[in-house]
Amino acid sequence: MGQNQKAIALLCGTINYDNHQDNPCVPESALQLAYSHQDQLGVAAALGSLGDAYRLRGKYDLAINYLEESLTIAQEIDHLPYQSSALNSLGNAYSSKAQLSYRRANSAEKIGYTRKALALEAKAKNNDSEALKYFQKSLDIAITQNDQSGQIRARLNEIPLYYRLSESSASVMKWQKEWQKAYSLLETLPDSQDKVYAAIELANLLQPIAPAHETSPWIRCYQPKLEPQATALLAQAVRIAQRINDHRSQSFALGELGHIYECRDQYTKALELSQQARLAAEQNLLAKDSLYLWEWQTARIFKEQGKVTEAIGAYENAIATLETIRSDILTASRDVQFDFLDTVNPIYRQLVALRLEGDQTFLKSALPDVRTQNINIVLKTIDGLKLAELQDYFGNDCVLAAVNPARVDLVSTRTAVISTIILKDRTAVILSLPNGEKQLEWIDSDRESIRQDINQFRRELESFFEPYNSQQAQKIYNWLIRPFANQLEQAQIETLVFINDGILRTVPMAALHDGEKFLVERYAIATTPTLTLTEPKPLTPRSWRALVLGLTKEAIVDGREFEALSNVSTEVKAVTQTIPESKQLLDEEFTRDRLQQELGATVYPIIHIATHGEFGTEPEDTFLVTGENDQLTIDELDRVIRSVASTTEPVELISLTACRTATGDDRAALGLAGVAVQAGARSALASLWFINDQTTAQIAAQFYQGLRQSNLNKAQALRAAQIALLEAGGQYARPAYWAPYLVIGNWF
Template sequence: MQYISELYNRGNYHQIISLEKQLDPHPTLLQYLSSSYANLGLFDEAIAILEDLLEKSHESSNISSIKANLAQLLLNKGKLAQAEKLALDAFNSSRDSLSKKSIISGILGNIYSKKGKYQQANSYYNQALPELNNSPKLHVLNNLITTQKLWIEELTQDIQWARLWNDKINDKTVAELSQQINKINQEHQKAVEQSLALSETLQGVDFLRTQILLKEQSKFSKNQLFLKVKELPLSLSKGELYLQLGRPQFALEVARKTQNKRLLSFALGALGKEFKAKGNLPRASTLFLEAQQTAMQIGAWDSLYLWQWESAKISLQQKDKEKALSSYINALKTLDRLRPELAEIRQQGQFTQDIEPLYLEALELGLQQAQSSTDLLKLKEILQQYQIALVENYFNAPCPLDLDSFNTLETGQAFVYFVSLPEQTYVILELPENNLSHYKLDLTQSELQKLATQWRSELKFEITEDYRKTANILYEKLISPLENQLAKNKIKTLFIQPSGVLQNLPFAALMSGETYLIEKFQLAFSLGLGQSNSIKIADTGKIFGLSTSSKADDVNWPDLPGVLQEVQQIQFLTNMEITINDSFTYENLLNSVSEEESISFLHLATHGRFGGNAEQSYLLTYDQKLSLSELETLLLKNNLPLNLLVLSGCETAVGNDRTILGMGGLSIRTGTNNVISTLWRVGDTDSADLTPHFYRFYQQEYPPIEALRKAQLAMLQSDNQHPYDWAGYVLLVP
């Protein structure tokens, strides 16, 4: 035992692994073995050892320690759901000392930080700190500091969106969000001071990690820190510190001496980026290739895709666009291997900085190069993969889909894919029988953002018609380039996949002269992952409404007196039972759907929000909030996929440019064929006018897409002609 401990402390991980078959199956020795594999980047082997040990150690006194270590390894692999379950089990069942339980709290903090649940992470870190000392305390402090920075970034982004749409985000005003940021900033500064002070007493690796993390507050220059790292004994940590300091050549030397291929792949790639920055593209290209080969040897896909991506950029600089596109596609294939792990990670910046740009760069190059329907079919596949990645990022969970099972377009239908890029907006038009074409639109991303924001603002003022001019400009930019093809092919139905700010755009109210787009076409938003609009009679359904305030929330939501009229009219039209106000409880809603009794539609008239991710999204019942995951569970209880879900609330889809992912993703994950919701706070009297029109047509066996169009056209012929009263209603299909 002591010999293995000494080998481990000296970093002789390969030697410990070479003794694996000779080791006694003692839990402590096996944990040393597992950690040795982990320190060499061989996480699968490390996890397998602890899983086997856990299975054989049901009555072991250190079972909570095994669970905690396994949770940390699963976290390193990105398997956050499994890691969370194990860590919570360890935390709740631990009979260890407070200091050991605090280590588990720290692991839970790491898990929730990675999941983007910064408030929960902050809470667990603060639970851990009082009982920890020295290195463990410093590690938790540094993780807390990083999490607080990410939390502040997220709240700052929320403020930007709240100002953009003149609205609340997650039920908080700009002033409330600013106040929250100030409080976190104060706590952040205290944590920084504690961390710097503690690191001074520890020196070594812990000291240097802290000084590099807090380099802006450190009294040491980058070069001084580099010289201190050079003095450290050979170890994996030394190589990682070199990388953090931007010294990949030295990290490369450590990787080779320690035979750590994971570190080697990252060091080679980082060195390649240095040569690329200096303009030495041939040398950079060679290093990126070596980094890829090394990563492939150990299945380090999170390293491999980065260097395939860099190879694509090199080829692009060398004007070899065909080779660049091939490298982009290889990088996306590698990224697809990581989908189960990446789906669980929603740390601020992880997706938008490290993943999403890869899809967008590949799409941009592909659109520039596309010359045939075959080329565009390949781009359509990338778009589908991108949408799946967006949905998984939104729900923080994998979304298994078969790309070959998606429905094909029928005669009279067309699919319009918008791709908004910084310098250019593109549109791909798909007609039946895989007939694809693409167009470069006269719009940059910033111009589109400005126009869309202006139009949304104009639509709010129902006493003016200022919106008409901007509605015509947007029609001219977005739809006019497609008109000849749409007319030639006698298209009557448009499935629209919006991009970025277009997700908050009421396409139905775009205008060509005096004619609205909804007067020309049936419209639905779609994620491009299969659409289903078969005619089904709404013979069985459930109707819920909340016209009074809810006891579930501290937000001062206004009453919705029009809801009572709305659900009573729907009851009259459908002959279905309604559940209203204090009967519309959380429990009654969950019990309303069962495997024994299938329903074809569910109507929920209540307040709710679809925010920037699933955690920020909910509906209100009379007594408590219904989370998006709980709504998903409810819909999955139905014996058959639901044909129609109507969320007739005041702001069931307001938030940011990814709220459509909530509704569309819900449709995909539950098999629901059609989801109707709103893009803004539709007045509840307007809702009481439009939804009965919709159900009147739906009961006449019109599919939802046609029933909604007819309802909106009926509103155009009524006293509620202004688009703010009817255009906010959108239909989403998968």
């Protein structure tokens, strides 16, 4: 469990993420005990600590509520140190909110949502402005108290905001002035851990200005003219850390100093400092969150020196360390999570690239068994990355424990798995056959070219009116399927399971085309984020009971309008007729409370939800619209399901038939890919884009009929429903109507 989770449990007695809950803490908690003893100082301290802990969990609004309470009490009792601390924490909370909005704005801009991007950026700047006010108030108190440590803390917190809010040369000058003041304050501090980290932070602030949506300093190099000053600060940090015998801060100082030499291409010195940083981190169990960084740095240096074997070993050490601290660094702090794309994702991908590309002579001359073993290691590495990606997205480590670490046995199922791995300049495509045979092929296009091709494919595919052109569908088919066509035929494969990477998750594989037929006409198709999260169990007779929820009326949620779904009543009727043992909750009856009540009263192996659903870049943008004009996030749905499923069988299938993910938003598609796991279900039926048409009812009804009456598995049942629509001809033969539906997770 992350340290902030433990803090919440101690202070509050329970972890509460429910903004609807008025009194989240249990009577015996530290906070409630302070209240009962009328210990105002204790209450202020507990509220402040609780606010900080919730900020680190990414629950910024909850954090702000607690911190504002703490500040109010500190003001009432005129306790200036607590006021300064609460103000500083409020600044951090608003700064973290801003960082999230900048990231969401960047993602919206990348997929063409310009208006949304501008609104999010404006929101981010407002939050940054609020943060700056709080930091300045904290600084004022620190100055009146002659608190040098508080002053440098406030100034260091302010400086990145001047970066992000800068619109003129005056703002840049303000940043430089604040940096110089913080630097002068550094010399007034006694040797301490705080002084070490302040020196490191001052050095980091000399790095080139990063885009507002990024936070990680680990991959940026210093400008040559500022490098000597950064080197001096880091060397000073090392000396202080050594004098006070603080291994954790010493590890960071040594590691970052090593990075400077890495940037200079002075690899011998860089390696020496990186190894010293590793040794320092190993002296302190709490320093493991830095250990993986220096193992990664060591791997990069070995790679640049041409020492492939040593580099692979160092990368594997970094990943092994990550695996041991995953619950802390990927779920403990949303601020840390912002660094995921910069400091976790590359470690896995660089190792995979090295194994697949690093020693071509070895790979070409190796025996087939050796090549297969190497590919199996690569697939295992990527499985680890997929788990880490989902944990980063949903922020929930416990839910995403692998249910099948050995991966699914495909021998008796006539199922092949196609895995894609997007690297910098090309993409690996790996076929896994039932007999264990593996085949590796390459897409010789860089990441951006692939993105453009897939976005064009999605735009053309989603058109309900323009003549359909299969050219892009054939191009992607040639990437992913054609190289394996003979092997698939010889193995008599009937089902293809895709474990796709990045932007490839947004591709509806059913619509790929070989020049004669769509892929769905030849194979049943499923997708899963990783086989280690797939529990391959077929539906049983006991599974035929469904809770069917739907929204037919227009809704307004947070000022945003959602159109009426005129065909949902038809869909709900079709599902309940196919599964007579069903209960329906329509419109006003579809509420969070009624959902929990029904699931608590009756076991429903199938949950069918026909309402607006969106999958966005962040979990905050991923939700379903309920009948009470409210958002039900996937995280909340998971908590509802798991709160009543502890003594029952898990949900077999959750169907979300009116979902949409934006074209080009591969992170949103990651959320869709992980929906079954996060919602506490073995599998999901979901859509990549929204269709307000009677065809959704037809697809749903025929899907369930295929499962129940024709004894098909889920992938086969969806294929039958899609082909029925395709063969009906007319407008419904367009892929726009039948292609977006996916079986995710357990396809049996």
